[in-house]
Amino acid sequence: MEPKRPTAKSHAHSVLTPAFQAIPNPTNGVKRKRDDRFERTATNASSPPRKPDTAQNLSKSQGNGQLQNGKQDPAHRSTDNSLSKPLNEKRKALLSARKALPIWPHASEIRESLRGVRDVMLLVGETGSGKSTQVPQFLMNETWCQGCIAITQPRRVAAISLARRVAEEMGTPLGSSSPASKVGYSVRFDTSTSPSTRIKFLTEGMLLQEMLRDPWLRQYSAVIVDEVHERSVNVDLVLGFLRGIVTGDKKGRRGAPLKVAVMSATADIEGLFNFFDEGYAAAGKIKSQIFTPGHQADGEDDSESSWSGLSSPEETEGKTKSSSDQTVHIKSTFISTCYIEGRQFPVQIMYLPEPVQDFVETALRTIFQIHYKEPMPGDLLVFLTGQDTVEALEKLVNEYAQTMGPEVPKILTLPLFAALPQSAQQRVFQRAPPKTRKVILATNIAETSVTVPGVRIVVDSGKAKIKQFRNRLGLDSLLVKPISKSAAIQRKGRAGREAAGQCYRLYTEQDYIKLETDTVPEILRCDLSAAVLTMKARGVDDVVGFPFLTKPGREGLEKALLQLLQLGALNEDGKISETGRQISRLPLTPALGRVIVAAADEGMGCLSEVIDIISCLSVENIFPNLNTEDTKEQAEAARQELYRRQGDHLTLLATVQAYAAERSDRKAWAEKYFVSHRAMQNDVRKQLRAQCQQQKLLPATASFDDHNTTTSEARTIKILKCFLRGFASNTARLMPDGSYKTLVGNQTVAIHPSSVLFGKKVEGIMYNEFVFTNRSYARNVSAVQMDWVGEVFVP
DNA sequence: GAGCACTGC
Structure with a gap:
């Protein structure tokens, strides 16, 4: 209660x-409790005490440490000559900031970690350690690094802003702005690289897409996987594929090694270590782990206990403490680990x-x-x-x-x-x-x-x-x-x-x-159909045997395989079909990708309209939520003109068409109808059109000229049937008591209040999402006739 | 009568 x-x-x-x-x-x-992390760090005897006062204090001590080592960053010497003066000045200023980063004194250790047969480095670097900007620069002049270094990020903004920062630090133009640019990035809707790109920041999804084209990642000498602790599905897939490359034979890479650095902000590397170590063992390479606690110990004292002490289950924050106190190294023949303290003030x-x-x-x-x-x-x-x-x-x-x-x-x-x-x-x-x-x-x-x-x-x-x-x-x-x-x-x-x-x-x-x-x-919490399709597209026949960092349940994998089979993305033998291949190249869920392929079979007009609808489904809400009762009512009244009795899909289409037909002031139009202008300036539509053309989902002669502003009744039925091809299992029928029950599973489902069909009663509904919050809701709903549902299964 | 956060050649 x-x-x-x-x-x-x-x-x-x-x-x-x-x-x-x-x-x-x-x-x-409120009970007070001191965070003792700082106290422990400050009493660390092996490095100067860290005071919480200023960053300046911190930078001084760490800069000195670097000087004592008497080493210079080779990345520095090599590119100096080509720089213009102002860039050089700026870079000098940036250099002192770089030297102040906690990671700076570890540069040679990091380079050493990936030399020779050591192809995998696991690096724990707390927030503010500088790992994302510095590690690629440390590695780029290693002798093994003839190609490009990829560094993945979970988010687009991070990829772009890190690339900008590293370009500044290196005194090189960014991305495609100059053919001499050494630093670039690649995210959805925005790829900026040059022929000279040596360091490329990209989103995890982008690297996965590149892997479909080039399974051996031949343009790269190294892949750095950053922010692994966030554990997105994409990063799990990337890690599985990378493990296959580094532990396998290098034939596909013409013998060139691929160096892999996995970076995380939390001390969760035990799992990562075992993950790669098992990969080497499975590939028949010697499984030799030498746990080396302390600084440069010889590995004789390799006790599992010090390692399990690091991951002591009762207190995560304790991990951070002990790790800050002393660098913990775990070494195997192929895998090295590295711990970098962060720059975080006590809390x-x-x-x-x-x-x-x-x-x-x-x-x-x-x-x-x-x-x-x-x-x-x-x-x-x-x-x-x-x-x-x-x-x-x-x-x-x-x-x-x-x-x-x-x-x-x-x-x-x-x-x-x-x-x-x-x-x-x-x-x-x-x-x-x-x-x-x-x-x-x-x-x-x-x-x-x-x-x-x-x-x-x-x-x-x-x-x-x-x-x-x-x-x-x-x-x-x-x-x-x-x-x-x-x-x-x-x-x-x-x-x-x-x-x-x-x-x-x-x-x-x-x-x-x-x-x-x-x-x-x-990966333990989501629908696996997209992940399974990606694996299949990259030639993984046995998805249950895929090297997952965390293995999803069998039930989830089977469910995904079944769904892909129903979509026609897999053949009866479980191999990817031509349709599946087409879907895997589209930046959409498999179900929405299937709708695109179905629409392409129906011809140009239908595909164009389906793309308009799907592009709306893929961006932020076209009809934004409003705060006050007043504006809600006004919006409802204004939007009536756009609403279609067939449901949300055709309402979205009508909105795109009305927006496109407005030739004078589209911003004013959007305000009048309480439609998000930002959401309407939709890059997804452009991207999907380009991809359909590239994939020849249309005859070469067909092109996306601006289409009709009205849609005939026959066409609307065609469009809804295309959606049914992807969402046949997301259907429900009206019951005598006025509720809806799903065709599969016979569960009660309510139309979400955001739908234009909310409160309406129709023979059957088809929906894109089925979400349980306070009760079961169907979102993005259209009215369908029940006999259409059987029809779509006929080939 | 209701909307955690990301991502995709």
């Missing part, structure tokens, strides 16, 4: 007059003494405790679960803030979640006005994707919405769950980027101890 959350109104009146008495005194109410952790029911209410109290107690400056970052809790808390904080006395600094609340328009997201990066504290109310987006400057205090609800695919039901659940320890540590770390910070955990220390160590990897 969860107590009903108090409304802002009731509090503003009764409890909070005068503002603060209702909120317990922070020193009594003090506070727990609640008692568990609470309502974290929104508790967050409210905590925010104001902090605001009254802590000196300025120091912005707050609050981690919540979703848009609903962010908006609820925003309202409450704003109400309470009005009751503060004039002597108290002001509060500026800033919501931050993915569905928020870009302009509103940008507000978190602006400096707060004088005498104002920013309070950023964020979802998980702030855990990895967005770094907010100025944050010194984190408030962590300890919860997040987690998506989990359920094979049996064929649906996604999106539920609020406790986060893992590593996520809690990640959130805490957001307070220590610029100065010493604090983290208020809205749960007890006991609760923290009970959290799972790591977040469940995505």
Whole structure:
């Protein structure tokens, strides 16, 4: 029984007059606990003590360490001559910044780690160690490095901004801006490389696509896989393929080695080590592990215990401590490991003494405790679960803030979640006005994707919405769950980027101890059909035998194989079909890819329209959510003109067509209809059209000229049947009691309130998504006749 | 009556 959350109104009146008495005194109410990580690091005898004061202090000691070693970065000498003066000046300034990075003194160790037969390096580098920018530069002039170095990132923005930074540091133009450019990047919609590119940042998905074309990655001498701890499905696939290349014979590479560096921010390398070690063993190479604790020990004292001590299960944060105290090396013949300390200021952790029911209410109290107690400056970052809790808390904080006395600094609340328009997201990066504290109310987006400057205090609800695919039901659940320890540590770390910070955990220390160590990897939580198709397209016949870092359950793999078979992406023998190959090259889920292929069979007009619809399904919401009741009503009225009785798919098509027909002022048009102008300027449409042409899904003579602005009834049926070819299993029929029941599994499903068919009753529905939140919802829904469903299975 | 976060030649 969860107590009903108090409304802002009731509090503003009764409890909070005068503002603060209702909120317990922070020193009594919250148990204090020092984060002892810093203390341990500071007593480390082997390196100068690290003080939390300034980055300058840090840079000095580490710069000196480099000088003592008397080594120079060869990357430096070799390119100097070709530089113009201003670039050189800039680079000199950047060089001192590079020398200040914690990773700098490890340059020769890192180079050594990948020489000779050592083809795999596992590197743990905490946030701020500089690993992403420096490791490729350390490696690029090694004798084995004749080709290009690829470095993967989970996100597009990271790939681009890292490339820009490294280009600056090397004093080379970026990407395609000059044929002499040595640093480039490749992400969806934006590839910028030159013939001279030596270091290429790319997204994991991009590297997977390159692997389909060139399974041996012949243009690369090394692949650096960064941010592995985030464990996206794509990174798991990349690692599996890379293991095959490094442990296999090098015939496909004409004997040239491929060096692989795997980098992670958390000390989870035991699993990675075993993963690659098993690969070497399976390939018949000697399985020799020498665990070498301490610095340059000889390997005689190879005790498993020191290694398992590193991964002691009871305390993840303990791992970080012991690893900072002494560099832990584990060596095998082929695999080396390397630990780099980060540059993170200490963060003090506070727990609640008692568990609470309502974290929104508790967050409210905590925010104001902090605001009254802590000196300025120091912005707050609050981690919540979703848009609903962010908006609820925003309202409450704003109400309470009005009751503060004039002597108290002001509060500026800033919501931050993915569905928020870009302009509103940008507000978190602006400096707060004088005498104002920013309070950023964020979802998980702030855990990895967005770094907010100025944050010194984190408030962590300890919860997040987690998506989990359920094979049996064929649906996604999106539920609020406790986060893992590593996520809690990640959130805490957001307070220590610029100065010493604090983290208020809205749960007890006991609760923290009970959290799972790591977040469940995505591959155990998602629909595997796309991953299986990628494997099949790269020639993996036995997907159960694929080298997974974490093996997904058999049920999930079987479900995926079955779905691909139903889509015609696989033949009866389990090998990929021509259709499957076409689908695997499209940047879409297999089901949506199947719709494209079906539409291509129907001819030009149909394909063009299906692409218009799918491009809308692949981007942010075309019809953005609105805050106030007033605008909601206005929007509903304006959008009526675009809505189609057949459902969401034809509504999207009508919207694209109306937008395309508007020749004068499209921005004004979008505003009039409450349609997202940004979402309508859709690169996916362009990309899909180009890919269909490249893949010859159309006769060579056909081209995408601008098509009709209206769609005939016969055409709409054709279009819906194309969608059914991909989504035949996502259908439900109307029951006498007015509910819908799925054809497969006979489960109750409700039409999502965002659908134009919400509240309508039709014979049958077809939908793109089946999600369980508070109940089972079908999203992106169209009306279909039940006899069409049987039809699509006829070849 | 409702929308965690990413990604794709």
